Amino acid sequence: MxxxxxxxxxxxxxxxxxxxxxxxxxxxxxxxxxxxxxxxxxxxxxxxxxxxxxxxxxxxxxxxxxxxxxxxxxxxxxxxxxxxxxxxxxxxxxxxxxxxxxxxxxxxxxxxxxxxxxxxxxxxxxxxxxxxxxxxxxxxxxxxxxxxxxxxxxxxxxxxxxxxxxxxxxxxxxxxxxxxxxxxxxxxxxxxxxxxxxxxxxxxxxxxxxxxxxxxxxxxxxxxxxxxxxxxxxxxxxxGPAPVDLTPPEPADAAQIAKRLAAGEWVVDLRSRVAFADGHVAGSFNFEGEGKLATYLAWLIPWGKPVTLLAETSAQIAAAQRELVRVGIDRPAAAATGDPAGWVPAGEALASFPRAAFADLATACEREEQVVVLDVRRDSERAKGHVEGSVHIPIHELHTRLAEVPAGTVWVHCAGGMRAAIAASLLDAIGRQVVAIDDGFEAAHDAGLTVARP
CATH class of the missing domain: 3.60.15.10 (Ribonuclease Z/Hydroxyacylglutathione hydrolase-like)
Known part of the structure; x- marks a missing residue:
């Protein structure tokens, strides 16, 4: 049998x-x-x-x-x-x-x-x-x-x-x-x-x-x-790929994290997008460990760039390591766990940005605030409908096209929130004012926004 x-x-x-x-x-x-x-x-x-x-x-x-x-x-x-x-x-x-x-x-x-x-x-x-x-x-x-x-x-x-x-x-x-x-x-x-x-x-x-x-x-x-x-x-x-090494990475303290950021390396925060928005190391990027981590991190990161992982627990670091070796990111340069307050030097505050729903975006538009709506979905998704007047840069192109995002507060959205969180972190890291829309795209029409459809 x-x-x-x-x-x-x-x-x-x-x-x-x-x-x-x-x-x-x-x-x-x-x-x-x-x-x-x-x-x-x-x-x-x-x-x-x-x-x-x-x-x-x-x-x-x-x-x-x-x-x-x-x-x-x-x-x-x-x-x-x-x-x-x-x-x-x-x-x-x-x-x-x-x-x-x-x-x-x-x-x-x-x-x-x-x-x-x-x-x-x-x-x-x-x-x-x-x-x-x-x-x-x-x-x-x-x-x-x-x-x-x-x-x-x-x-x-x-x-x-x-x-x-x-x-x-x-x-x-x-x-x-x-x-x-x-x-x-x-x-x-x-x-x-x-x-x-x-x-x-x-x-x-x-x-x-x-x-x-x-x-x-x-x-x-x-x-x-x-x-x-x-x-x-x-x-x-x-x-013929080499054997993998899944042993724990070198521990990183606040000074080392700051040093790696200053050197242009990638510091990736694996926590939820909610936790990241509430408080994170300035300059770090948010790729949720529970999302499509390997796909999007490997897609966006310059190949061979050293990456340091931040997470709440060592188990989350280990899970991320396992996922990343599958796409050839074999060894994190370092990792840190625990309270995010310990990832920055003493006395230094964590960065943050707001999260919102499409209804909040509609309210901001009604107030005639200087709003930039950034759609980071794929071309095929946008072709089925998009917020009228929005700027479109797919998430996998954003890191190399940040200069194309118009001036103003950037309200960034995708189809559900995960990719918008990645995009918001990329923009936040270069000092842009950003709002991450953590909402399903179908809510845009219900909120009163004009959705252009083919």
Missing amino acids: FFIDTLEIEGLGNRSYLAGGPRAAVVVDPPRDVDQVIAAAARRGVRIAYVAETHVHNDYVSGGLELARLAGARYLVPAAADVSCARAPVADGDTVEVDENLVLRAIATPGHTPHHTSYALEEGGRAVAVFTGGSLLIGSVGRPDLVEPRLTEQLARAQHASAHRLADELEDGVPVLPTHGFGSFCSSSQAEGDTTTIGKERASNDAFSLDVDTFVERTLAGLEDVPAYYAHMGPANAV
Whole structure:
């Protein structure tokens, strides 16, 4: 009898899988912090015999090579992938025996990347699941534009063909187990629901309901901006990532925090946006530990810039470290915990800024105050409706476009508050007067603000 365990990598919106039988298992698309995978295998009482990559990942650093080394497993990587690390190349149709009567079969599914490979798990010669990586997702497919702009349309067409190949070869009841689609920007759109099958996708996925030309046109039209850190993930995975070090960072006192800020390093406060707004170290940035920390910090920070982490507890620092190593931010320069008053020199006050709702913005506009409304949502979000007269700079561009924000008090908003808090901290750090709107965008119309819609 087989089992399949799902490992949720929530911060990045991905999944990894541990699948096997009574004695041995395969791990598909493991995260960088492999200790959790090893623990999952130990709970099952199985040996990790194989580690399989569906593709060279663009959105996170893989733990595949290190996991294979630690477990003494074979490291399966698509044969056409351009990698320099030691691996067992797999081609279309290749099979490996995971456990007695349990086989993993490689199925070439180019599209997300040219070498992308899915894996069918077969028991007694019949498929019981298919690991689709960045190929067929829940209601979507993996985006085809991460490799080379000149290949994007070709890969989109290949993605359409790969989805049809999976549906042609596998029965409708076979569960589809993708890596992407749960918040990852590697997906061309986000998943609705947690589970699916070949049959469900055949009935609802655009890859099956649209002809190839229409599918390609819609897929390319719907692509979002690519996070900047993606440029560093593929090369790291190709050479073979180093093992991670999750030991506690060097402790930082108030003097060291001030010194690092003066040197132009990033000091990142992981506390909630409410706590940060109430009182924080002047010049620090707010990336909530409970938000999409890895995605947005790695997207905005100049690559290689030293980062010091601030949090209430050491457990929060440890959680942030774990999340950040997954995107190649391997070692914080330092960290501090406890009362924020201890993060500044004695006698120095913490900085703060107000939070508000859209109703407060409407009141300020009625008073004819000098108000700048800054929308930091993505282009696709703004296209569906925006506050009339607002300035638009997506959050991932703001750090390099701060000079474009007009003079006046800046009321900054996103769709719900998290990105607005990041933006407010960036503006506050350069001395701008800022108000963070911690409110859902749907409240803007209800507050009486004019919302322009297409």
